[in-house]
Amino acid sequence: MGNNILITGAAGYIGGSVLANFISRTSGPIKAAQISAAVRSEEQAQKLSKLGVNVIQVDLVDETAVKEAVLRNEIDIVVHTASAIDGRIPSHLIKALGQRRKVSGEETYFIHSSITTLFSEEGGWPYGQVRDTDTVFEKEKEIGGPHPVRQTNILVTEQAKAHGVTSFNIVVPHVYGRGSGEWRKLSVSIPAYVRTSMAHKIVYKFDKDGHPPAAHISDLIELYALLVEKILQKERIPSGEEGYYFAMAHRTPWWAAMDRIAQSLHARGLVAESKPSIWPSDKMAADYLGFPVLYVRAMGTSSGDLVPVNAYRLGWKPKWDEEQFLASIDDEVQAVLELDTVKATIFDLLTSADK
Ligand SMILES: NC(=O)c1ccc[n+]([C@@H]2O[C@H](COP(=O)([O-])OP(=O)(O)OC[C@H]3O[C@@H](n4cnc5c(N)ncnc54)[C@H](OP(=O)(O)O)[C@@H]3O)[C@@H](O)[C@H]2O)c1
Missing domain, CATH: 3.40.50.720 (NAD(P)-binding Rossmann-like Domain)
Structure with missing residues (x-):
């Protein structure tokens, strides 16, 4: 072939x-x-x-x-x-x-x-x-x-x-993690939370914790x-x-991640409080984060009982786990400060329908 x-x-x-x-x-x-x-x-x-x-x-x-x-x-x-x-x-x-x-x-x-x-x-x-x-x-x-x-x-x-x-x-x-491409090097979720928190000087989390893959x-x-x-x-x-x-290596404990984001930004003097507050509404979360309003709650609070089998059968051996993820949050914040130069377009099709 x-x-x-x-x-x-x-x-x-x-x-x-x-x-x-x-x-x-x-x-x-x-x-x-x-x-x-x-x-x-x-x-x-x-x-x-x-x-x-x-x-x-x-x-x-x-x-x-x-x-x-x-x-x-x-x-x-x-x-x-x-x-x-x-x-x-x-x-x-x-x-x-x-x-x-x-x-x-x-x-x-x-x-x-x-x-x-x-x-x-x-x-x-x-x-x-x-x-x-x-x-x-x-x-x-x-x-x-x-x-x-x-x-x-x-x-x-x-x-x-x-x-x-x-x-x-x-x-x-x-x-999560720094991308190695030539253009956009940042992912979607954590950079959006960090960017939004810096813009409004406050870290918000949803009223329900989520543990997505x-x-x-x-x-x-x-x-x-x-x-x-x-x-x-x-x-x-x-x-x-x-x-x-x-492609699930481990889970993301969102509330624990938000706590770390708040601590990291507060230590840099970029937000007023070292602890997250609760989003007043899903609509506000969607507006601030630039996520589609219809899916923002699923993106922020879902977990899902997924069992990955096929990737591991291929021989996939992920190296990162939940503990390493949480330990890397400070670098996620630093990456946004260094690399947030290209506008994310991923939800344009859906957020334009919101307006
Ligand atoms: N990152 C995550 O955490 C995550 C999680 C779950 C699923 N995914 C999915 O994985 C895929 C990649 O995500 P990503 O984070 O890499 O997104 P991304 O950084 O936004 O990359 C998508 C790329 O596709 C390009 N593109 C979009 N529409 C195009 C078009 N019509 N013609 C040519 N190029 C087009 C974009 O071009 P421009 O640069 O010109 O906008 C962008 O460079 C997406 O489908 C996403 O939904 C991502």
């Missing part, structure tokens, strides 16, 4: 870190692969070109441009980190991979990135405990509904099947790499309806 890999969202936190990891390899199947990086803006394209990879500047909602990019660059594997929310993007990429398969006569692969919150009660999961080896796809279909991330999950599996593309779904938890960025990236290696080595691993990979 061909070994041309396209990473979407390559200027983003996760995609940029995947790219940095893949191009830093000195041996192994990924080292032998051709890596292309999809970015949205000219400025990002210029910055990433310095890495010596094939940079493709494309708006992924443009179906014709996506098809052209995939076929011209003979892409066999897409690692998609650009959006879990906008179903048009995976749809365009999967259709293009289907075309590429017809042209090359070789299998093509689509690795999607979705969100663990979907599998918590607050995220609309009514079934309680869930293993990624359960009939997750069937259950997502049963739930149906308007949640754009769930709709996109279903679309990915169904369209990949229809177009003869092998699909996988890395279900991404709360990710989590992974350090370096551990998450190793899972993407492992999956791509298995594909390149033609190993048979769960895919399609069975291809969910819960």
Whole structure:
């Protein structure tokens, strides 16, 4: 098979870190692969070109441009980190991979990135405990509904099947740690809390604690790499309806994390109190944090009884645990002070609907 890999969202936190990891390899199947990086803006394209990879500047909602990019660059594997929310993007990429398969006569692969919150009660999961080896796809279909991330999950599996593309779904938890990409180096949640707390000189937490799944960025990236290696080595691993990979290394104790954020910011003189207060309303939390109001409570208070099996069966060995996460909060604050230079766009599609 061909070994041309396209990473979407390559200027983003996760995609940029995947790219940095893949191009830093000195041996192994990924080292032998051709890596292309999809970015949205000219400025990002210029910055990433310095890495010596094939940079493709494309708006992924443009179906014709996506098809052209995939076929011209003979892409066999897409690692998609650009959006879990906008179903048009995976749809365009999967259709293009289907075309590429017809042209090359070789299998093509689509690795999607979705969100663990979907599998918590607050995220609309009514079934309680869930293993990624359960009939997750069937259950997502049963739930149906308007949640754009769930709709996109279903679309990915169904369209990949229809177009003869092998699909996988890395279900991404709360990710923390400094990214190693060239552009956006910060994650979503903790940087948003730190940024907001500094702007308003107060740390808020929700009135209910949550313990959602989590992974350090370096551990998450190793899972993407492992999956791509298995594909390149033609190993048979769960895919399609069975291809969910819960990327959970440990849990995030939100209240304990908020306590540490408050202490860290207070010690720097950046907030008035060393303890968090309770958000007066979910609406205010959404406005201040820049999160979609419909999902802010799930993002801040959900836990979810997820049991990750598939990633560990692949051989995933995350190094970071809950204790290390809590011990790293001061550096999370420091990272925002040093690296918060690029506006987050991840929720634009949903927050524009809020307004
Ligand atoms: N970070 C987390 O903690 C976390 C947790 C769970 C799930 N996830 C999911 O993982 C994925 C990646 O997250 P992230 O934190 O890496 O987000 P991110 O930093 O915002 O990266 C996403 C990248 O995709 C690009 N992009 C979006 N729409 C595009 C389009 N139409 N055409 C071309 N490029 C486009 C963005 O471009 P611009 O730079 O131009 O905006 C951005 O560079 C997302 O789907 C997210 O929902 C993340």
